Each structure stands twice: as structure tokens, then as C-alpha cells.
Amino acid sequence: MRIVLVLEYDGSRYCGWQSQPEGCSIQDALETALSKIAKEAIRVITAGRTDAGVHALYQVVHFDTLAQRPISAWIRGVNALLPGDIAILWATEVSDEFHSRYSAVERRYIYLLLNQPVRPGVHGKKVGWYHQPLALEKMQAAGNILIGEHDFSSFRSAECQARSPIRTITQLNISRQGNLLIFDLRANAFLQHMVRNIIGCLVYIGKGKYSAEWMCELLVSCNRIYAAPTFSPAGLYLAGVKYDCGWCMPELGEVPIIPGLSIRN
Incomplete structure (x- = not known):
């Protein structure tokens, strides 16, 4: 069975x-x-x-x-x-x-990024951290560029064994709860390190190193060397795997991650 x-x-x-x-x-x-x-x-x-x-x-x-x-x-x-x-x-x-x-038709990842001057202690292994202020609007504008079907070679690990770099992102939302930035991504599938590499590039844009349009340049280049370093794994969560309704799989309910924060569908 x-x-x-x-x-x-x-x-x-x-x-x-x-x-x-x-x-x-x-x-x-x-x-x-x-x-x-x-x-x-x-x-x-x-x-x-x-x-x-x-x-x-x-x-x-x-x-x-x-x-x-x-x-x-x-x-x-x-x-x-x-x-x-x-x-x-x-x-x-x-x-x-x-x-x-x-049989999976969609994967969902959540990334939690603490944006404050000092590093976390209690939740240090549950969230990513960046010390400089980050512009949410600029990061969201850059994230919107990635929505759709693209060649994500610029965001894949050199060790990635996927046969094709083509993936379709259906959602990339960024929100803020206090000092915590929440990145919510959905795609048909993800390449190795793809989410963490995207987060690293969004942080570069959020701190003002590049404009949002830089994300277009990265997509066109199809070359990992031009993108930001891979971001910390600490804040990354596999938050969902979607299947056709015929399989009757349960949905992720409201889940508390750290005190005061719940992830919802």
C-alpha cells in the first residue's frame, strides 16, 4: 500500500x-x-x-x-x-x-526577514536578518517583475540538478509586521537555492544598491554571477504543497511561527 x-x-x-x-x-x-x-x-x-x-x-x-x-x-x-x-x-x-x-502542481515558500539594527537572539535560527533599513515598495516592484514564466538561471545554485531553469512564479508578495518582512512565494516548482537567491537580490534593491529594474537585467542575463549572494537559510519555510483537489489533501491552516506572528493561507 x-x-x-x-x-x-x-x-x-x-x-x-x-x-x-x-x-x-x-x-x-x-x-x-x-x-x-x-x-x-x-x-x-x-x-x-x-x-x-x-x-x-x-x-x-x-x-x-x-x-x-x-x-x-x-x-x-x-x-x-x-x-x-x-x-x-x-x-x-x-x-x-x-x-x-x-503529482504536485504548486509549492509555497515563506521567508521571514528581521529588519532591525541588531541581530536576533531567541529567534536567531527562525528568521533571516538584515541591519540596514529596507524599502518595501521597491522590493515589491522588483518582485513583481519575477511573476510569470521565466528562465531563472540567474537564481539557481551551481549544483542545481534540474533539467530546465524554466519556472512559473504565480505569487510574490512582501508584507511587513513591525520589524519583520514576510516574503510569500508560490510557483509550480523552485530551483535549488532559488528562493534564497531571490531574497538576496531583493535585499540589494531594498537597501538602495540597485533599482527595481535591475531584476529585469538579471533575468535577461541568465547568469548567476551577476546576482546577489545566497541569503541565510534560517528564515526559509516550505509552507505548502498543492495538489489537484481529487487527492483530498489537507490545507495549511493558521500556523504560529514565532510569538505574535501566524502564517495563513
Whole structure:
């Protein structure tokens, strides 16, 4: 049978999603717990791999198993075996046609950026930080340029293994809550480091180093060397994976990230 899971995690102390020989990844922790419940080796397939230090509010995985277990075992049973910073939120049995990656039609990422003169302490691994004032209007104007289908070669990692750099961004909204800037991006898919590279470029524009039109130049250049450095992973959250309604996947509700801040659909 095929089981699909929705989970959340704090990626601060992990080497990313993908399994590593050292066993330091979120995938390693999840597969270890699932294998104990199933009493057989379990390998999971994810909707999207997150980098070291990146968090998830809504990550989707599926796996195949011969084990007959109640759904509660795949939630409460697995949670009892997982580290405290990883949790299964939802599970169900699905048909073999479902694929966590290839059935997905949209991904959503949230980036939280603290914009104040001094660095954070308590929430240092939950938010990005920039010390100089940032102009929200200029950043939003630049972000609007990226909406639509484009070649995002200027924003992909040199190690990115995607066959094509063409992606379609359907939403890039920037809002402010006090000293916190909230970047909300949706696309059919994202390239490796794409969101963090976009954030770095928007920060350059927000602090006045470039005009909003610089974003057009980056798109046309299709060359990573002209863009800003990759921004910190600390403030990045995988916040949603969308599927056709026929799969009956749950939606992300209101989720508190840090005191006083909730992320909504």
C-alpha cells in the first residue's frame, strides 16, 4: 500500500532533507522511525528537498509498505519515535498513482526577514536578518517583475540538478509586521537555492544598491554571477504543497511561527 504523510520540522540542526551517510538529515530521522513502525525498511519520496537550516510547515512525502497499520500508527506512533523538532501532522492511504513530487502542481515558500539594527537572539535560527533599513515598495516592484514564466538561471545554485531553469512564479508578495518582512512565494516548482537567491537580490534593491529594474537585467542575463549572494537559510519555510483537489489533501491552516506572528493561507 502507499501512504502519504504531511509533516513539519525545524531544520536548524539538520544537514537538510536528503539522506546523508552521516545520518544527519530529516529524511534519515523519518525513515528510521517509519521503519520501526513498519518492521521493514522504509524509503520515502518527498515533494521537495529542503537545504540545511531550512524549515517546513507543510512537507509532503509518500512511501510504499507491506505493513498493515492503522492510520494512527503512522501519526502518533511515528511521532513517538521522532525527534521533538519533527512531527507528522496528517496521514492517509492513497492509490499508487499518487506521487508526492510529480503529482504536485504548486509549492509555497515563506521567508521571514528581521529588519532591525541588531541581530536576533531567541529567534536567531527562525528568521533571516538584515541591519540596514529596507524599502518595501521597491522590493515589491522588483518582485513583481519575477511573476510569470521565466528562465531563472540567474537564481539557481551551481549544483542545481534540474533539467530546465524554466519556472512559473504565480505569487510574490512582501508584507511587513513591525520589524519583520514576510516574503510569500508560490510557483509550480523552485530551483535549488532559488528562493534564497531571490531574497538576496531583493535585499540589494531594498537597501538602495540597485533599482527595481535591475531584476529585469538579471533575468535577461541568465547568469548567476551577476546576482546577489545566497541569503541565510534560517528564515526559509516550505509552507505548502498543492495538489489537484481529487487527492483530498489537507490545507495549511493558521500556523504560529514565532510569538505574535501566524502564517495563513
